Amino acid sequence: MSRLTRIVLSLLLVALMVVGTIAFIFWAIHASPRFQAILVRIVFVSLLIFLAILFARYFSLLWFAYLEHAERNVLEPRKQVHLPAISVIVPAYNEGAIIEETLESLARMDYPAYEVVVVDDGSTDDTLERAVSWQGRHGAGDFRVLTRRNGGKATALNTGIAASHHPYVFCMDADSRLEARTLRRAMRMMLEDDSVGAVAGNVKVANRGKLITKLQALEYIEGLNMPRRAQGFIAAVNIVPGPVGLFRRQALEEMGGYDTDTFAEDADLTLKMVAAGWKVVYEDAAIAWTEAPERWLDLVQQRYRWTRGILQSLKKRKGLFLRPFPDFPLWLSVLEMSFEAIVWPILNVYAQLFFAIVALLFGAGEMLLYWWILLTLLDLVAAFVTVSMEEESLSLVPFAFAYRFFFILFLDVVKMFAALDELFNLGMGWEKLRRVATT
Amino acid sequence: MNVIDLLITIVVVTILVTIVLAVITYVAYKLRLARQPAADAAPGDELRYFVKYEPSLPDAPTKDHAPET
Numbered sequence: 001m002s003r004l005t006r007i008v009l010s011l012l013l014v015a016l017m018v019v020g021t022i023a024f025i026f027w028a029i030h031a032s033p034r035f036q037a038i039l040v041r042i043v044f045v046s047l048l049i050f051l052a053i054l055f056a057r058y059f060s061l062l063w064f065a066y067l068e069h070a071e072r073n074v075l076e077p078r079k080q081v082h083l084p085a086i087s088v089i090v091p092a093y094n095e096g097a098i099i100e101e102t103l104e105s106l107a108r109m110d111y112p113a114y115e116v117v118v119v120d121d122g123s124t125d126d127t128l129e130r131a132v133s134w135q136g137r138h139g140a141g142d143f144r145v146l147t148r149r150n151g152g153k154a155t156a157l158n159t160g161i162a163a164s165h166h167p168y169v170f171c172m173d174a175d176s177r178l179e180a181r182t183l184r185r186a187m188r189m190m191l192e193d194d195s196v197g198a199v200a201g202n203v204k205v206a207n208r209g210k211l212i213t214k215l216q217a218l219e220y221i222e223g224l225n226m227p228r229r230a231q232g233f234i235a236a237v238n239i240v241p242g243p244v245g246l247f248r249r250q251a252l253e254e255m256g257g258y259d260t261d262t263f264a265e266d267a268d269l270t271l272k273m274v275a276a277g278w279k280v281v282y283e284d285a286a287i288a289w290t291e292a293p294e295r296w297l298d299l300v301q302q303r304y305r306w307t308r309g310i311l312q313s314l315k316k317r318k319g320l321f322l323r324p325f326p327d328f329p330l331w332l333s334v335l336e337m338s339f340e341a342i343v344w345p346i347l348n349v350y351a352q353l354f355f356a357i358v359a360l361l362f363g364a365g366e367m368l369l370y371w372w373i374l375l376t377l378l379d380l381v382a383a384f385v386t387v388s389m390e391e392e393s394l395s396l397v398p399f400a401f402a403y404r405f406f407f408i409l410f411l412d413v414v415k416m417f418a419a420l421d422e423l424f425n426l427g428m429g430w431e432k433l434r435r436v437a438t439t
Numbered sequence: 440m441n442v443i444d445l446l447i448t449i450v451v452v453t454i455l456v457t458i459v460l461a462v463i464t465y466v467a468y469k470l471r472l473a474r475q476p477a478a479d480a481a482p483g484d485e486l487r488y489f490v491k492y493e494p495s496l497p498d499a500p501t502k503d504h505a506p507e508t
Contacts, residue, residue, distance in 0.1 A: 368447065410460065
């Protein structure tokens with residue numbers, strides 16, 4: 001199918017949805033009062049079903065997240081345990097504004113032995129020069145810098161992994177700063193069980209000066225970390241996030257490192273590992289602070305890439321959908337991933353649009369309002385619980401109101417378009433997000 | 440207009456405006472993406488850290504000059 005055909009087909013599908021909805025509404029306006037009453041009843045039932053799905057989603061995630069949290073609190077911290085050396089891989093492309101902050105955080109790690117391998121991915125700014133000035137010994141870490149022709153993040157990570165030496169590999173982003181205890185805490189989870197192939201860490205938003213980044217800070221806690229914590233309970237985390245992930249080298253080598261054919265190399269590698277039988281767990285005390293996009297267009301770009309990357313990874317392993325056994329947790333995790341990436345965004349956008357129009361035309365506004373208030377209350381409760389679990393500032397909780405008011409819907413529209421583009425296999429490029437130094 | 444009607448209006452308008460703004464932002468992103476390759480394809484960038492190695496070939500016989508068998 002040619003590119004033009006794919007574009008035309010995707011536009012036709014969107015046009016069909018819009019025209020179909022408008023035609024239905026016009027038809028409904030001129031329908032008999034009896035039919036209109038039936039329509040309002042259908043909307044009422046749909047609202048209830050929608051709410052039930054959302055309640056089920058939130059409460060199952062919260063319950064599993066709580067179980068994981070409770071289980072962690074009864075684990076006795078190991079004393080005097082031998083901590084094996086770690087190779088930290090830092091792929092960097094045009095991160096001149098921030099790379100030194102990242103390396104500074106790595107120099108302060110509370111860990112006995114580690115090496116840091118910075119892989120400059122053919123940057124066109126001063127990333128390489130700045131990184132090179134850090135070569136040598138800093139604290140307990142040996143810092144090295146490699147440079148290569150620009151080939152994408154996955155290739156840069158593979159280069160770093162191949163050039164590193166230690167039995168455990170920590171992959172991170174060049175725009176993330178680690179807390180001093182991150183390596184130690186991630187390693188503790190790894191050493192608990194030999195079948196653990198990777199430990200996913202906790203990503204937090206560092207720049208919280210604007211509404212858009214405050215909302216993302218809340219979203220990372222409520223929308224990303226809560227599901228990850230819940231998945232951690234069944235040791236089937238489906239994304240080890242790019243900014244903070246510890247891997248067993250043996251597992252990485254068995255998997256052949258990162259694949260370069262998706263836009264979410266972290267999700268892709270994680271799915272590959274879980275499908276191969278490795279456990280992937282979550283450690284909330286292994287914290288990385290990252291730079292969130294500060295412009296709406298950059299946020300769209302990031303989420304578009306994430307969604308398409310996740311869908312590409314799922315497409316590569318579509319056989320998993322048909323195999324609930326023997327690995328039921330894996331199947332559950334893949335289903336949840338698909339639900340969050342495709343089903344939920346499309347359902348949310350279409351349902352809200354439909355409900356809003358019906359409310360306007362048929363006087364069902366009061367019903368819509370109470371439904372919306374219930375959703376917002378649900379978000380406030382979820383925000384309160386998850387923010388408390390992470391021991392974050394409660395000042396983030398009121399942002400759950402704006403989160404429900406427009407933020408989630410905005411992102412779901414973008415995810416919906418990304419899913420459509422992926423469905424029709426429209427081309428996309430890898431753009432660099434704008435970075436700013438925060439200190 | 441009572442408070443309930445006002446709240447209903449706010450919710451409905453917010454839903455519709457958010458969807459419209461999201462669509463506009465998505466279109467703007469696609470336009471920016473369409474313009475990106477031309478800006479990124481600056482000649483010579485990819486060779487900034489590498490010197491292209493061009494081996495000097497020995498005087499091997501080419502097809503034209505190879506002895507016929």
